[in-house]
Amino acid sequence: MSESITLADAAPIAIDISKAVVAARDHLSEIDAATGDGDHGINMAKGFKLAIDRLSGKPFDLRQGFATIGDTLLGDIGGSMGPLYGSLFTEMADTLDGKEAIDRDGFTAMLRAAEAAIVDLGAAKVGDKTLIDVLTPSREAYEKAVGENKDFAGALTAMRDAAAAGLESTRDMVAKLGRASRLGERSRGVLDAGAASCELILRTLADGLLARLAA
Amino acid sequence: MNRVINDPDQVTEDSLQGVVRAHPDLLVATDHPRVLRRPSSGEAPRVGIVTGGGSGHEPAFLGYVGPGLVDAVAVGEVFASPTAKSFHAAFREADQGQGVACLYGNYAGDNMNVKMAVKLAAKDDVTVKTVVANDDVASATPDEADKRRGVAGEIIMWKAGGARAAEGASLDEVIASAQKAIDNTRSIGIGLSACTIPANGKPNFTIDNGTMEVGIGHHGEHGIAVLPVAPAKEMAGIMLEKILADLPFGGEDVSVLISGLGATPLMELYLLYGHVDEMLRAHNITPRHRFVGNYFTSLEMMGVSVTLTRVDGELDRLLRAPARSIGLSVFPA
Numbered sequence: 187m188s189e190s191i192t193l194a195d196a197a198p199i200a201i202d203i204s205k206a207v208v209a210a211r212d213h214l215s216e217i218d219a220a221t222g223d224g225d226h227g228i229n230m231a232k233g234f235k236l237a238i239d240r241l242s243g244k245p246f247d248l249r250q251g252f253a254t255i256g257d258t259l260l261g262d263i264g265g266s267m268g269p270l271y272g273s274l275f276t277e278m279a280d281t282l283d284g285k286e287a288i289d290r291d292g293f294t295a296m297l298r299a300a301e302a303a304i305v306d307l308g309a310a311k312v313g314d315k316t317l318i319d320v321l322t323p324s325r326e327a328y329e330k331a332v333g334e335n336k337d338f339a340g341a342l343t344a345m346r347d348a349a350a351a352g353l354e355s356t357r358d359m360v361a362k363l364g365r366a367s368r369l370g371e372r373s374r375g376v377l378d379a380g381a382a383s384c385e386l387i388l389r390t391l392a393d394g395l396l397a398r399l400a401a
Numbered sequence: 402m403n404r405v406i407n408d409p410d411q412v413t414e415d416s417l418q419g420v421v422r423a424h425p426d427l428l429v430a431t432d433h434p435r436v437l438r439r440p441s442s443g444e445a446p447r448v449g450i451v452t453g454g455g456s457g458h459e460p461a462f463l464g465y466v467g468p469g470l471v472d473a474v475a476v477g478e479v480f481a482s483p484t485a486k487s488f489h490a491a492f493r494e495a496d497q498g499q500g501v502a503c504l505y506g507n508y509a510g511d512n513m514n515v516k517m518a519v520k521l522a523a524k525d526d527v528t529v530k531t532v533v534a535n536d537d538v539a540s541a542t543p544d545e546a547d548k549r550r551g552v553a554g555e556i557i558m559w560k561a562g563g564a565r566a567a568e569g570a571s572l573d574e575v576i577a578s579a580q581k582a583i584d585n586t587r588s589i590g591i592g593l594s595a596c597t598i599p600a601n602g603k604p605n606f607t608i609d610n611g612t613m614e615v616g617i618g619h620h621g622e623h624g625i626a627v628l629p630v631a632p633a634k635e636m637a638g639i640m641l642e643k644i645l646a647d648l649p650f651g652g653e654d655v656s657v658l659i660s661g662l663g664a665t666p667l668m669e670l671y672l673l674y675g676h677v678d679e680m681l682r683a684h685n686i687t688p689r690h691r692f693v694g695n696y697f698t699s700l701e702m703m704g705v706s707v708t709l710t711r712v713d714g715e716l717d718r719l720l721r722a723p724a725r726s727i728g729l730s731v732f733p734a
Contacts, residue, residue: 215601224605225598229481232410260517264455265481266510269517307513363509372623 189338190289191398193247193282199394200251201241204234206390207383218379221366226267226379233263233271249282266308267380270317271387273303288395290338297325297345308363315359315366315373317380320352324388339399346392353377353385402597409599413456413478420463424727427467433490435483437463438473448566448575449473449495451503451529452559453483454511457598458619460728461697465556469724469731470563471504479598479700480620482510488518492529500528500572504562504579506551507535530572532579534558536588536708538647539616539625552619553660553697553708554586556729557720564722582716587648589640590662590706592617593630596699615639619662619699633669637676640707645684650711655681656690656720658708663698665705670694673705690720696728 207214207230214227237258241251256276259268277299285292301321310316312323327348331341354377361373406412414434421430421437428437453475454462463474472495475483483491492501503519505511512533519529535546536554562579570578592614595604606621608614613631616624631639659674661667674693681688689712697706710716724731 215605219601219605224601225478225480228410228598228600229478232478261484261486264477264484264487264510264514266513268482268484269510269513307516308509 189399190287190292191395192287193249193285195398196248196288196395197246197251199391200246200248200255201238202394203387203390204238204241204255206386207231207234208238210383210386214379214383217377217382220376221361221373221378225265226383229263229265229267230271230383233259233268236262248288249279249285252276252279252282267383269307270304270380271383273307274300277303290332290341293338293342293395294329294332297328301325310363313359314362315356315378315381316361316363317378317384319356319359319378320349320381320384320388323352323355324349339396342392342396342399346389349385349388349392353381356381402599402602404599406599409602412599413476416456416459417463417476427726428463431473431490431494433487435476435487436473436490436494437466437476438491438494439466439468442468445569446497446499447569448499448572449492449497449501450559450563450566450575451475451488451491451495451501452505452555453477453488453491453503453515454506454508455480455482455620457596457700458698460695460726461555464728465559465726467724467726469567469722470559470726470729477510479600482508482514485514485517485521488515489521492518492522492527493525496527500530502562502566502572502575502579503529503531504555504558505531505533506555507533507547507549508551528572530576532558532562532576532583534583536583536586537590537616537618538587538643539589540618540622543647550618550622551583552588552590553658553706554583554588554710556658556692556696557586557656557708557710558583560724560729560731561716561719563724564719567722578715578719582710582719585648585711585713585716586708587644588706588708589615589643590617590619590624591615591636591640591704592621592624592662593703594664594701595621596663596702598700613704616643617702617704619697621699621702633673634676636705637673637680637707641677641680641709644707644709648709648711650684650686652685653711653713654687654689654717656692656708656710656712656716657681657688658692658696658710660692660694660696660706660708661698662702662704662706663695664701664703667694670705673707677707689717692729
């Protein structure tokens with residue numbers, strides 16, 4: 187089993203993530219409708235569909251793929267999710283600058299940059315019922331696995347599991363930020379839409395890398 | 402869903418086409434497809450006024466571009482904040498070398514996108530200062546007033562800021578007047594039916610027939626109470642009670658703005674105004690400025706909002722100043 191993947195080999199993962207978000211359009215909107223205004227899936231799908239269009243028909247690597255997603259979300263998708271996920275992908279792409287491949291430690295840097303982008307912009311903390319409740323435990327689980335000397339695949343698996351657990355943890359939380367926070371106690375009992383899209387993105391990213399590590 | 406649309410995903414783009422064709426004297430397109438501005442006027446350079454927000458609230462936000470009001474507007478998707486790049490482009494369009502006042506409403510997305518846009522503008526040496534409207538008393542308690550949403554009180558903020566800029570005031574003076582306007586303004590709404598984002602195809606919240614939601618937000622955010630639909634007079638009483646408890650009056654006159662939420666007939670808005678006016682006078686509060694109409698809507702939601710502003714000499718002067726736009730015109734006395 188190899189321990190690193192070239193950015194060229196990993197490029198299709200940018201498309202996989204985009205397609206996964208587009209396919210989850212109605213699912214994400216339904217989750218959002220419970221606490222927000224039900225447009226999360228629509229806006230996300232619109233942005234990632236545009237990114238797919240911009241990437242089609244030309245060669246790109248994972249860095250360029252993420253940079254294109256980031257630019258598209260920042261430039262064309264407003265709301266809260268445009269700047270949040272736009273910054274997340276832009277910052278992840280920046281950590282790949284000048285690199286040929288992604289490995290276990292490179293992925294640590296990428297996850298840290300992703301989390302920092304969201305924290306800087308949104309000021310959310312764990313427990314606020316936002317996508318941070320997926321992102322932070324995922325980053326922590328990944329780093330813990332690395333600290334225990336797990337290999338890249340082992341750390342990715344730990345991250346993917348933590349993302350799923352993080353998403354589920356939002357069900358029993360009361361929203362503190364964003365539109366859902368107006369609901370107070372009434373936001374309890376349903377998942378957070380941003381956390382759901384974040385889990386989907388991290389899961390698709392992990393699965394894509396795991397498949398290439400196993401190859 | 403019976404609507405006057407084509408592709409539900411393109412309603413914002415399609416509507417903007419009509420707006421610029423209908424009002425070429427007030428609004429022109431720019432290099433950025435989601436930014437409209439006033440036509441160049443040849444007036445002396447002054448502070449630029451920018452606002453922006455999601456579509457579906459027409460005439461807000463683009464309907465307040467015009468002389469004495471807003472210079473450029475960033476337009477978002479239905480019920481979603483414009484992008485940071487849109488706000489940034491609007492700042493560039495509005496800037497005349499005297500700085501830009503960005504006067505917008507308190508929503509998570511708008512806060513993030515404006516914050517990013519202000520940073521982008523700083524790189525091109527455009528100074529932008531902001532005022533964030535938070536006039537909705539139903540959206541948070543007084544000790545968490547910084548969490549309150551901006552609603553129809555934004556119109557009073559734009560009017561005050563726009564009039565001050567037209568007087569030739571500095572950026573800091575424009576910001577101070579806009580802040581003063583919103584600090585003295587409180588709003589509350591009552592929702593009577595839900596609304597449907599065209600791209601969603603179905604409403605994402607419900608207001609049962611025969612009930613009303615007191616404190617409803619402009620996107621269907623939950624209010625503070627769901628009650629059986631009451632006569633208009635009781636609605637007026639409920640809304641004024643919430644506002645007056647939050648904004649004590651000490652003999653000042655008041656500006657009253659009543660806005661429909663989209664599908665409530667104007668006849669009913671005037672009916673409500675009569676009760677509000679009568680009740681205010683019973684409290685020894687004199688309505689000096691009166692606005693009744695569809696100023697800030699939520700697609701086809703039925704319902705109404707009431708906005709009161711404590712008016713001192715300065716705000717009286719600024720509200721009285723001439724202005725012209727799709728949403729609000731004030732003619733010289």
